[in-house]
Amino acid sequence: MEWLTVLPPLIAILVVLWKKEVILALLLSIVSAEFLLILKADGSNLLLTPINTIERVVSTIGDGGNARILIFSLLVGALLAFMRDSGGVAAFVNKLISSGIAKTKRRAAGITMFTGIVVFIESNLSVLTAGIMARGLFDKFKMSRARLAYIIDSTSAPVCILILLNGWGAYILALLSTYELDQNPLVMLWSTLPYNVYAWLTLVVVAYTIFADKTHGPMKEAEQKLERIDSHVKLAEPSKARYMILPLGVMIVGMIGFMLWTGNGDLTKGSGSRSVLYATFLACIVGYALIVFSKQTNHQGAFKLGFSGMSELLPLVTIVMLSIGLGASLKVLGTGVFVAGLVGDFLPIFLIVPMLFIAGGIISFTTGTSWGTFAILIPIGMPLIQTLGLPPELVLAAILGGGIFGDHCSPISDTTAVSSLAAGCDLLNHVKTQLPYALTVGAVTVLAYIVLSLVLI
Template identity: 60%
Template sequence: MVADWLTLLPALVAIAVVLWRKEVILALLLSLCSAELLIFLQNGQRFGAGLLLDGSIQTLERIIAVTGDADNARILMFSLLVGGLLAYMRYSGGVSATVAMLVNKGIARNGRQAGLLTFFISSVTFIESNLSSLTAGISSRGLFDKFKMSRARLAYIIDSTSAPICILILLNGWGAYILGLLSTYDLPQSPVAILIGTIPLNFYALITLVVVLYTIISGKVHGPMRKSEQQLHTLSHHSEIETPASHPAFMLVPLITLVAAMLGFMLLTGNGQLVQGSGSKSVLYATALSCVVVYCMMLLSRRFAHQQLVDIGFKGIGELLPLVTIVLLSLALGASLKLLGTGTFIASIVDQSLPQVLIPALLFLAGALISFTTGTSWGTFAILIPIGMPMVSLLGLPPSLILAAILSGGVFGDHCSPISDSTAVSSVAAGCDLLEHVKTQLPYALVCGAIALISFVVAGVLMI
């Protein structure tokens, strides 16, 4: 049998390899292999040459298995199609034309206005976190190039706006998911009332949004992001506004199609209920439709032949293959860690004899650790809500504070984790190297996390 503390080994392997070799794919592969070996040991198999062979084969099978899940397959397809969509917008000249239009109209005449526009777009597309990151990233890439701001800053703004906004407003898939988890418990208030009560208590999300706005308005960047600003490093080492401008419609029409179709498909998949819709289905269908729209527009412009457009689409998809591989391995690792019980072990540390006033802060820390090591905030909520909500009933704790601590911790860990799919999507949307995004966002996330932790300690003292 595997000792409980050994369930943390795969996450430690991933972190160590990332720090040592600066290679995320290698880190994820080795972490996945170690997780599969531990699963075999947990099932009673003895260590030996046969175990290493079985572990290697099972690693491949685990990767294959996650693609068998429809939602995971949709995420991977969506990530590939985004590459094609971005390439079409870039080669059509629509990005260059849109940037010129925004500058000439006075909507984004400087870096501060470009940052505020990005924040606004990310905020109003709260219906789905991936859509929020994607729309804001696509809209603002050219503007950030125009005003000599790094893609790392763009990735930070969209990543640190989309998830906090989505977890605060909750008129989306996250809200429906959390309400579903809460509905199984006998609580002193209705699930909806508890969820609304988390808004002023979700300290990490609120603090993060304040820091994002400070960064945009002041124009100041700190830590590794300052170095990125000096290097202006981008994933593909090019500026999207170098392409000769055509007409803004080549960017705006597919972008509007993306957002409108996302809303439409959320209603369709939710049988008329927006919050009941499937985010993974809707974002895939909307991206595919947007690709078709921009393809037809470029073909009808008579500037591009069909074969040219096929080549452009596949070139865009090829540019994102490394990040799609990271998403695939992250999903596989998350499945292995769930089977191994990593999240349950971390959560069990909290579920012991503890001073009641510290329970919110400890749930926040547990949520951060689970989300960081498994790369999923959704999985974190599924693990910790069944621990936190019974505490509310048994100990008479304030339900909104306990739930807010769990939600805050999940988003905090997600922001810090290099194996989070939302971290990868933000990198894709901004055109920023994944490790650069993690490295530049981490200091901001840690500062916000530390303030949030202190806030939960204070709230625990005042409210319990």
């Protein structure tokens, strides 16, 4: 019977690879887990499987920490909408460009990367902002649109996964919140920074191509052809940079302040779910007040804008909810304990972390979603930490890095598509020119995780 406990995560992975649909995969996985739990008990009430599935999800939402994370995830959507549609993001980037920094080829590419770093609040927003703003600069200095697509694509996701004061951080924190870990989930999340090898190396390689002014492989050919597509993509009209800076500043300072408050002065003992919720709520109030008092819109318009932003994140909030439910079901079923024993018997312990990175890359490549990859692998990786005593920050960093690695290589990734659209570059040309860089960094990352595992485990 024990071997059946691996069926739910296997079903999730197979459905994702087959249908490219994460929500369906997670739902079927929870249903199969609840079916097995009834079968394990006495098997007399198998018809109650759908009811038990619903109750499992409801019970996870009923937990205060999970409910706060789900509400926070929705509020992030409203905050992004306030900063983006008020013209604050566009105004901030305009200030950077109009300062006269972009006077040379290297500076033009450098400011493009810098823009992608500054707009770390959401990966697609980062890509769109940097790509649209830099098109004219790249044309002026005779740099290819494929190179622009590579720079913005390979800057956005790594920066979002490293800075984490955004929807990415909220999402991962939600996935971690159901596990009884020695560390505070927020502290554990921040502890992944030194070990997220793929993200750091990707940014280093992007910086190298900019400041050494070197391109290799298909990218070198693209630089000679200078092909471009005049796609019509627009951002909100620039207004005032403070419409982005003030809400973002309130969220960052508020998060630290509330961590100290909920931890009685000790940052590491603060409540991550409470702190991010309170800080984001305050930031939303500031964003709302700025656009209403500046008379960009009225009270009703601001609320409509906020709810529109929330609706954009509803699919991701659903994934978070189902992933938490799956983690709870697998915990009762004992999947983690069985997988940990299996891995310990057949796989050298120093290869577990590299294999998680590779698995993340494969799932993300075939599905085109790094967030869906996190939802599938974190419920598998966290029990390995608890059972085998693996360093939690190393395991989590490998899962996060693997998701981004596959996403960078995948032609069906939304970030890949948005990058080519924002840069005015053919999608397949963008994939072809970026792939050698991503594969090289991915191979080095696997070796790095083998060495880190040998040293730390």
